[in-house]
Amino acid sequence: MRHLMIYDMIEAVHRSGSIRKAAEDTNITASALNRRIQTFEDEFGSEIFERLPRGMRLNPAGELLLHHIRQQRQDLARVHSQVADLSGVRRGHVKIACSQALLPYFLPREISRYRAEFPNVTFTVNVRDRIQAEQDLVNFDSDLALVFEPAHMVDFEVLHAVHQPVMALMSTAHPLAGRESLRLRDCMEYDLVLPAPQFGVRVLLDQAAAKLGRKLEPALETDSFDMVRHFAAYGQGIGFQIPVGLNTLARPDMTFVPVSERDVLGGDLYLGHLRGRTLPVAALKFAHQVATALSAARA
Amino acid sequence: MRHLMIYDMIEAVHRSGSIRKAAEDTNITASALNRRIQTFEDEFGSEIFERLPRGMRLNPAGELLLHHIRQQRQDLARVHSQVADLSGVRRGHVKIACSQALLPYFLPREISRYRAEFPNVTFTVNVRDRIQAEQDLVNFDSDLALVFEPAHMVDFEVLHAVHQPVMALMSTAHPLAGRESLRLRDCMEYDLVLPAPQFGVRVLLDQAAAKLGRKLEPALETDSFDMVRHFAAYGQGIGFQIPVGLNTLARPDMTFVPVSERDVLGGDLYLGHLRGRTLPVAALKFAHQVATALSAARA
DNA sequence: GTTGAGTGATGCATTTTTTGCATCACTATA
DNA sequence: TATAGTGATGCAAAAAATGCATCACTCAAC
Numbered sequence: 001m002r003h004l005m006i007y008d009m010i011e012a013v014h015r016s017g018s019i020r021k022a023a024e025d026t027n028i029t030a031s032a033l034n035r036r037i038q039t040f041e042d043e044f045g046s047e048i049f050e051r052l053p054r055g056m057r058l059n060p061a062g063e064l065l066l067h068h069i070r071q072q073r074q075d076l077a078r079v080h081s082q083v084a085d086l087s088g089v090r091r092g093h094v095k096i097a098c099s100q101a102l103l104p105y106f107l108p109r110e111i112s113r114y115r116a117e118f119p120n121v122t123f124t125v126n127v128r129d130r131i132q133a134e135q136d137l138v139n140f141d142s143d144l145a146l147v148f149e150p151a152h153m154v155d156f157e158v159l160h161a162v163h164q165p166v167m168a169l170m171s172t173a174h175p176l177a178g179r180e181s182l183r184l185r186d187c188m189e190y191d192l193v194l195p196a197p198q199f200g201v202r203v204l205l206d207q208a209a210a211k212l213g214r215k216l217e218p219a220l221e222t223d224s225f226d227m228v229r230h231f232a233a234y235g236q237g238i239g240f241q242i243p244v245g246l247n248t249l250a251r252p253d254m255t256f257v258p259v260s261e262r263d264v265l266g267g268d269l270y271l272g273h274l275r276g277r278t279l280p281v282a283a284l285k286f287a288h289q290v291a292t293a294l295s296a297a298r299a
Numbered sequence: 300m301r302h303l304m305i306y307d308m309i310e311a312v313h314r315s316g317s318i319r320k321a322a323e324d325t326n327i328t329a330s331a332l333n334r335r336i337q338t339f340e341d342e343f344g345s346e347i348f349e350r351l352p353r354g355m356r357l358n359p360a361g362e363l364l365l366h367h368i369r370q371q372r373q374d375l376a377r378v379h380s381q382v383a384d385l386s387g388v389r390r391g392h393v394k395i396a397c398s399q400a401l402l403p404y405f406l407p408r409e410i411s412r413y414r415a416e417f418p419n420v421t422f423t424v425n426v427r428d429r430i431q432a433e434q435d436l437v438n439f440d441s442d443l444a445l446v447f448e449p450a451h452m453v454d455f456e457v458l459h460a461v462h463q464p465v466m467a468l469m470s471t472a473h474p475l476a477g478r479e480s481l482r483l484r485d486c487m488e489y490d491l492v493l494p495a496p497q498f499g500v501r502v503l504l505d506q507a508a509a510k511l512g513r514k515l516e517p518a519l520e521t522d523s524f525d526m527v528r529h530f531a532a533y534g535q536g537i538g539f540q541i542p543v544g545l546n547t548l549a550r551p552d553m554t555f556v557p558v559s560e561r562d563v564l565g566g567d568l569y570l571g572h573l574r575g576r577t578l579p580v581a582a583l584k585f586a587h588q589v590a591t592a593l594s595a596a597r598a
Numbered sequence: 599g600t601t602g603a604g605t606g607a608t609g610c611a612t613t614t615t616t617t618g619c620a621t622c623a624c625t626a627t628a
Numbered sequence: 629t630a631t632a633g634t635g636a637t638g639c640a641a642a643a644a645a646t647g648c649a650t651c652a653c654t655c656a657a658c
Contacts, residue, residue, distance in 0.1 A: 053654040061382040072371040083360040
């Protein structure tokens with residue numbers, strides 16, 4: 001798409017903040033790039049960059065244009081994807097922003113299942129918290145977001161939602177292993193290993209503890225869900241996670257016990273995309289597969 | 300926007316159905332145009348035109364692309380409009396598809412009121428029936444539609460709706476002139492002048508007559524609302540129209556009497572745009588003005 | 599202050615791309 | 629079977645984009 005090169009150039013200047021740096025990324029001379037920008041501004045009818053002594057910065061007009069550029073590029077990708085689908089071969093690239101819990105089991109399984117059928121579709125997966133994920137959609141950095149307990153949902157259009165109770169995880173040797181269900185106050189008798197306060201599971205647990213007039217004092221607090229699992233597996237601590245982040249078969253040395261909904265209500269896992277967007281076929285069909293898988297997993 | 304020239308060329312070829320004809324419209328040689336199309340198809344990754352012995356026709360991939368082109372052009376117009384608004388001067392072009400009833404009084408008044416404040420905004424007004432209006436929105440041929448009793452409303456996003464009772468119009472000399480309200484069967488004693496069957500007002504009247512077990516037999520049936528008004532003014536016939544298509548001041552020789560809602564329920568006049576679209580500032584603000592005017596007129 | 603390293607802008611020669619002309623191969627229609 | 633329409637293409641000319649060298653300017657460090 002040679003005729004859209006100017007858009008790449010504008011984005012490059014925006015990213016690097018200077019024509020000279022952007023020129024390197026674009027494999028072009030600074031003078032050529034400079035004149036492309038100038039010519040474009042002439043045609044566009046107004047400047048899109050502020051000229052600062054230290055470089056270039058988008059002005060408000062440029063910000064509006066940038067959003068248009070991203071949107072139109074995404075829509076072109078959608079067209080490409082649909083055209084490929086016309087000829088029976090599904091092609092495309094799917095960008096996903098997701099909560100950490102989806103990383104270890106769920107997404108790898110779903111992606112490889114999908115790629116078994118459509119090997120020409122490639123994926124990008126980025127870990128994003130509840131706020132960043134939505135921002136990613138707005139900036140067209142991601143096609144799909146899969147988020148536990150999202151924050152705003154303003155620009156978020158829900159494709160599918162499933163309820164996720166909070167599960168306690170522990171070594172099979174743990175005194176509480178084998179119970180059908182756990183009360184939160186039972187857990188608090190033992191060492192706790194909790195995700196950092198910004199994560200959805202932690203927010204739910206904190207709220208539940210507050211309701212009991214208690215405060216959770218974790219033995220280990222981490223921003224890595226991997227760490228939570230491993231510490232719970234080898235130590236005597238109790239970790240917490242939602243079902244989609246767990247896999248019974250993969251961890252015979254661990255037990256997963258639901259925390260009673262009388263204490264912790266659980267939260268919702270949302271699959272969605274940017275409000276009003278038309279997804280490329282590849283992304284849309286993957287979303288359907290994920291939605292089906294989520295429903296099946298719950299049952 | 301030189302870099303979007305290729306899109307104009309593609310549309311030109313699509314419209315004229317042949318490279319040679321399109322070349323004339325584009326002020327370019329057929330050979331140059333031909334090679335631009337070929338180069339584009341190479342970059343795009345698939346052909347977008349079928350080569351027929353009699354010319355070129357878009358293939359399915361081309362249809363998808365064409366829709367993208369129109370959409371992105373409209374979105375660029377939106378950006379331009381918003382950028383102009385940034386500098387305080389509102390610029391832009393507003394394309395309106397509307398029912399015939401809006402033409403004589405309502406739209407001219409609103410457009411000139413708007414242009415008094417924003418003289419740099421220009422307008423296109425096209426008369427479209429209830430089905431065509433929605434199609435216009437889908438093809439990005441119109442920004443706004445103002446339709447009485449729309450048909451599908453699938454791709455139609457409603458900005459505003461007002462109820463419009465059906466009014467009977469007649470010369471002040473007509474025997475029924477001066478009544479506060481009319482029953483449909485009273486009208487049927489006299490010559491009727493009705494719009495053609497596809498129009499909203501007619502549909503409502505036909506339904507009402509059917510409910511009475513009668514069938515309307517107009518003395519004059521026409522697809523021109525102008526004709527309805529004039530015939531009713533000079534002859535002894537009774538015409539029908541919705542309030543927004545009438546202006547008491549402009550026609551002292553005519554009387555407008557509401558038809559009882561016990562017979563004819565009236566219909567709704569909808570203002571809207573293509574579902575999911577972001578309108579240019581010029582169009583959006585005009586829509587607000589129209590919405591306000593419609594509400595005020597009803598009161 | 600002075601200096602130096604960074605910025606964007608610009609004149610000019612060179613390279614690349616686009617265009618126009620002439621012509622070919624093909625196909626319906628009369 | 630002639631004819632008038634279609635798209636495709638080789639080649640030279642025109643136009644556009646690029647690269648190099650350099651200017652004018654700002655800001656931070658000395």
